[in-house]
Amino acid sequence: MFGKRRPRKTSIAGSLIIFAAISWIVGLLFFVAAIPDKVTDDGSKSEAIVVLTGGSMRLETGLDLLSKGAADKLFVSGVHRGVDVAELLRVSRQSPGKLDCCIALGYEASDTHGNAVETANWVRENGFKKVRLVTASYHMPRSLLELRHVMPELEVQPHPVFPDHVKTDSWYRWPGTAALLVGEYLKLLLMPMRWLWIDLVG
Template sequence: MATHTRRARVLRALRRLLLLAMLGGLAWLGGLFWFAASIPRTPPLPGSAEATRNTDAIVVLTGGSGRLSTGLELLADGRAHRLFVSGVYEGLEVQELLKRSRQFPGEMECCITLGYSADSTVGNAYETADWLRAQGFTSMRLVTANYHMMRSLLEFRMVIPEVEVVPHPVASPNVHLNDWWLWPGTANLLMTEYNKYIVTYARSLLASVIDSR
């Protein structure tokens, strides 16, 4: 009888764990679809308040196609007077950077600063914060991939809450957001980014609780 009772308790516990795992999986899956649907498909529309808003600086996070050329175009359009490129690999100088982006080296060379210390989004936020504070800037336009924007905004708001951040998402032609679940590469990218977003969001909640004490 005792053995039968213990076995029944174990089975009930396993059923509860299985139910919790299923509910957690459904919640994660629903969150993933929400995350994918929340990713902006296009940059700010020309003429909109976001597109024409001038800031003290433009900040580009390296690591994806189209980010640097977008940042240079925004600088040329006068959206800011300075451009900071965070997460540049060691050895890349401004003239080489401009050459790679098909810009004449003498035109904007003086207005660009490269940051070499960041190797993650957290590092990007801290590296950029140090530069912004050294310059006395209080606003910035953030240029990064559209799927990377939500997590980047969280990181930057945790590190430099006093700075106004205007998002400027860049869409990659290799990331297929429509029917993304049919594209294995895109699906894997979004799942990875979503998991990182969850961790970042949890960190931001914990930080806000600690700050409120």
């Protein structure tokens, strides 16, 4: 009697594992498809530009947008302590005296959720309603969700950058890119639980 039930239980467990694996893969494919492959709006003006540090081309793109008048203010979130505006401008090969009056730095964020909280605080302090968000294309979906979670009323214009080392076309053929995207997807899946935990602990 017991010997006959074991295959059925094993079959159910196996089916659940297969279903979960297929769902995970399908979700990953949808996530990759949602990664922007171009800047959809690089002409309209925002009240501020927000740059999330942590990857190549982000700060340079933000400074270039500021110099072209895409916004009057630039906020850089997640800056290492001890780094000031002049240092950032020198590293980015910008004139220290040209843009430093229009740049604010945030030193508190150490991850994407921290970026969102730090950005929301700065945006509220300045009374802004519309910002242009600059971060890597693969990082954009999670960054938008985090920012909209902490400040749903804010209008956010995505401005992705495209690092050369991230090969989103045929990404599965590039082990480095595949690992990066899978890691980003896993972080995205864990976000609701993290939000719940943060809400519970205050």
